[in-house]
Amino acid sequence: MDLFHNLAIGFATAAQPTNLLYAFFGCLLGTLIGVLPGLGPLATIAMLLPITYALQPDAALIMLAGIYYGAQYGGSTTAIVVNLPGESSSVVTTIDGYQMAKQGRAGVALATAAIGSFFAGCVATLALAALAGPLTATALLFGPKEFFALMILGLILASVLSSGPFIEGIGMVVLGMLLSLVGTDLNSGSQRFAFGIPQLFDGLDFVPLAMGIFGFAEIVKNLEQDDKLSLVTQKITNLFPTRDDFRRMVPAMLRGTALGTLLGVLPGGGAVLSSFASYTLEKKLSRHPEQFGKGAIEGVAGPESANNAGAQTSFIPLLTLGVPSNVVMALMVGAMNIHNIHPGPEVMTKNPTLFWGLIVSMWVGNLMLLILNLPLVGLWVKLLTIPYRYLFPAIMVFCSIGVYSINSGTFEVYEAAVFCVFGYVLIKLQLPAAPLLLGLVLGPAIEENFRRAMVLSRGDVTVLLTSPLSASLLAAAAIAILLIMLPTIRARREEALQE
């Protein structure tokens, strides 16, 4: 069996003591930072990126994946204990998780999240391993127009799923793509939008941009709102779910895992979409929908399994097609590029130990998180009591050093400061930043593939619609737009009828 052979290669890499150690450190640090309110996976990864610079590529990737899960997991803890989602995929966990905590069942809620995440992680790892081969083979069939269509689909879905009006999300995508044009045009070698600044010849760096917007600007926002955290102060004692809890959470976990695994693969999807979808599903299927919002264990088990599965399978499009499906994956591209790995179909064939090692270490990371979190949950909760006025300068320090270390240059530091101001403008205008970053990352590839497709078709745009594969991808994008417009159209018609 190919699958087992590949997993064996992966285990040989992942089980090396040093790699185990890095996976462990990644999970530990990720949880440590991710548990802090207001710091999601994106900011956590961006902050911890410099730690991986000195490592070997496989160790660095394994550690980054660990950081990602750790941060994801830390967000759930914050959601349950302080009713504050560490990141958007934990938003739904706050609904029932915090209610459980208030009823003195914080331990059970945390255990449910941990068990659900671990189970989902196991399934998603297998799905990733099983799908990687066939999808990579499909990727090899893709030409420029198919890649172009796929990326357009991803960007449309990402803006459909972002908060706020759809058109503003699309605007942010296009703006991100325009920003991605800064630098050297690969085809002609001429400088665009660089204004003679040599540091801009390679384009705008993703990391200072992400840190400026998601790190620094977020701090300014947090400082404005001085609401106190409503920490659940009871000691967390009983971690074990009762027999009845088990009966209710297991089916929710199974459904959540299935849903998350599927939705994670979708371009534009990932943890956020998965957790929301799972919560809706559980509420619909439940015989006691009235218990939701009042501490229903299904409302924790389902979404927590789903977001972990989605977080993991969102690696699939990145590793097989080279297309990041969400912002965290986009940051992963940045991190991989630093180590001179360019994600795409070639990684699996050229560098199988790295590829399979990474996949297996994801499972190892999930196991570590289970062990790390259940006994140590008291420690994480204690971290939440550090006042923000000590916390945010620490974030500033880590981000600043991280930005400087990208190229050992201060230009990136100034870039981050500029994007801090820009990010603050976005917060005030309630414009979503995630589509901007995705546009920035996918922009160059979209332009390149579009240009190539047009060269091949001699400037005939209809070729995008006459090729079956690209046509169906674009059709899916069009359907997504229609679906999001429908409620608006309906609302408008009702409005018109009323007048």
Add this chain to the structure above:
Amino acid sequence: MKGLAIRNHRAFASGALFLAFAVFFFVTALQYPAGIAAKMGPGYFPRLLAIVLAAIGLVIILGAIKSTADRQTLRTWDLKGLAWIAGSVILFGALLFPLGLVGALFVLVMVSSRASPEFTWTGALTNAAVLIVLCLAVFVYGLGLPLPVWPSLLN
């Protein structure tokens, strides 16, 4: 003039922001040769995107002044907090080489701490000391990142 009043100030400002970026990119892109669809020059794709962005900006602006638009005002801005935070980052960049990591981090922590309404001198000084020691231990001695630790005058 009921119809032309800006009802949704937030959306109006967002649309104007998109429009401004679109104009900037379009005008700048006019310097680059556009070529034709079959053989695009460096200016083709930027112009295309700028036109799309301008259209999006216009749609948002029109939506904001339409008589059925939601009424929404702009939120208040905390420019002082922004100045402390962004300023501390710029100072860090400017001071890293003349003052070294220790000095630049000290300034970064002290200046950014001022952004907090609960700022105290003792708290900020303690925090700076702890963070400097931590960073030296982790980044300089632990990970061996090439960072200038002491002021350049001493080297």
